[in-house]
Amino acid sequence: MFGSKKQPAIRSLIGEGTVVQGTLRFSDGLRIDGEVQGDVVASPDDKSILVISEKARVIGTVKAGHVIINGTVMGPVESTLLLELQPKARIQGDVRYESLEMHQGATIDGALQRLTSGSVAAVIEDKPALKLLAAGNDMK
Template structure:
């Protein structure tokens, strides 16, 4: 097979619509938020993580996970260590850090976008026509 597909972690937890949570949320594997969270939402552990913030969801705090899918509202910084998907109805007010980014038309970000990889991670480039060895 030409492509290696990574299996998404299962969503094991749900914050339902109409539910408001106050305090920090720590999770492993997958979490879907349809309600409101007042506090940080952070994936823990060495395993891959998936965080889905649906269209009607609101998070007032830091968001941090491997694969993050946003279609709701975030008031705080967002950090995705793998892939950040910003869907059409997403509204983010805060700094956004990502490894890979997919952003749909209609999404809004009021903050700075930064790729997580540092400059030291970039490969050194040499010109093929260069006489310097």
């Protein structure tokens, strides 16, 4: 489904051992192997890709089209196309996504909200609350 679309090239790299402080804005593709203390935001009209590698850490908001995380994010994450959480992904913050792929071992400490693409601005779907039956209750 997603393999048929050409991914943008990763044109920028924050290398391991590098610490960036402040808001980081990018277009096309960005790979983070170091640490960003601030928001990481893709251009709004861009089909962007953001890779946060296993050793990377972001303390701030993450927002891009296609987001692949295998490191740590301490802050909210928004992916307008596809969010891939690799086995070592650790997120402390709310997550908003259009499509989600989560591997065993990835963790999220926050709320999950699916975006809809029915309008120019993504809107959170209103869904009824999930009801669980307590053990021992009769199902009739």
